[in-house]
Amino acid sequence: MKKLFVLFAIIALHASVYAQKNNYKLDIGGRIGVANYLGDIGGGDVARPFVLNMELKDTRWSMGAFARYRFHTLFAYQGAFSYVRIQGADSESDNYARTGRNLSFRNDILALDNKLEFYPPQLTLSDVGKRGKYRTDFKTYLFVGISGMYHNPKAFYQGQYVALRPLMTEGVAYSKFAIAVPFGSGFYFTYRKQHRFGFELSAHMSFSDYLDDVSGVYIDHSDPTNGEFSDPALSAALANRNPELDYDLGEYPDPANYGVKIPGQVNPNRRGGSAAPDSYIMMSVSYSFVLKSNGGFNRSYSWIYRSKSRFGKTKARF
Numbered sequence: 001m002k003k004l005f006v007l008f009a010i011i012a013l014h015a016s017v018y019a020q021k022n023n024y025k026l027d028i029g030g031r032i033g034v035a036n037y038l039g040d041i042g043g044g045d046v047a048r049p050f051v052l053n054m055e056l057k058d059t060r061w062s063m064g065a066f067a068r069y070r071f072h073t074l075f076a077y078q079g080a081f082s083y084v085r086i087q088g089a090d091s092e093s094d095n096y097a098r099t100g101r102n103l104s105f106r107n108d109i110l111a112l113d114n115k116l117e118f119y120p121p122q123l124t125l126s127d128v129g130k131r132g133k134y135r136t137d138f139k140t141y142l143f144v145g146i147s148g149m150y151h152n153p154k155a156f157y158q159g160q161y162v163a164l165r166p167l168m169t170e171g172v173a174y175s176k177f178a179i180a181v182p183f184g185s186g187f188y189f190t191y192r193k194q195h196r197f198g199f200e201l202s203a204h205m206s207f208s209d210y211l212d213d214v215s216g217v218y219i220d221h222s223d224p225t226n227g228e229f230s231d232p233a234l235s236a237a238l239a240n241r242n243p244e245l246d247y248d249l250g251e252y253p254d255p256a257n258y259g260v261k262i263p264g265q266v267n268p269n270r271r272g273g274s275a276a277p278d279s280y281i282m283m284s285v286s287y288s289f290v291l292k293s294n295g296g297f298n299r300s301y302s303w304i305y306r307s308k309s310r311f312g313k314t315k316a317r318f
Helices: 002-021 096-101 231-240
Strands: 026-038 060-069 077-088 104-118 126-130 133-151 154-157 160-163 177-193 195-206 280-289
Touching: 026 077, 026 195, 060 104, 060 280, 077 133, 077 280, 104 177, 133 195, 154 231, 177 280
Parallel strands: none
Antiparallel strands: 026 060, 026 280, 060 077, 077 104, 104 133, 104 154, 126 133, 133 177, 154 160, 177 195, 195 280
């Protein structure tokens, strides 16, 4: 993990120095969009993979700001800050076992992304005028990076949202901070050299399985060997919300499947699945402003896009 941080720190520093040294352009802007979560709560049939398991009803918003250094014809560095809300509810799930579990959560995430963008030459279109300056261009990019996140899952209980992490619902004192790998693709149009309008689709694959506060097994909160609980009764109530249902065995599984194991039961009941960490997907539109520079891409000599003018000089195309 430390090696990934060092790698992207070097990329970010190199991008900044190279951009300033060569007077390459920098754009700064903001984005707004939607976000959806993939994890242990809610969703469709658990047999469906990745995005097919999303619950569209739980789509919420995302917003943020970013800065991009185009330090090479093929590459750019983007630093971004995002404020994202994700949520999930078992009551909206198509899965029989999850509806009986009856858990729900909401999590407001603050994320700081470091992304390396790659611009395939085959997916770039430029409108180049007779004087060698572009009017409007279109660029598509792919990206991957590393992200640091602050998160704090909460559940709605008795008329208010209650923070779940301090309650240690599974006896685990997980951190508010997590690491994720963002990846995806996007495109943007540049209008009159300084106005960029873009679209981006990204997935954040986290290294935490507690964005939704669910991962392991049910525990007995009255047992001190399972942890030091500030409010054991509240922890137990929010760990197992099956008792809140108006129960009908034709609609929900046996209540013995939830909560601490009953006498004679060998294995504890599973509360969540720890096979894959939690993740979320973002889709956003953006606007950014390109800062003027003395050099800049509009006078750079790209080794990919070259054409000769009537006077034998290379005309900038990118």
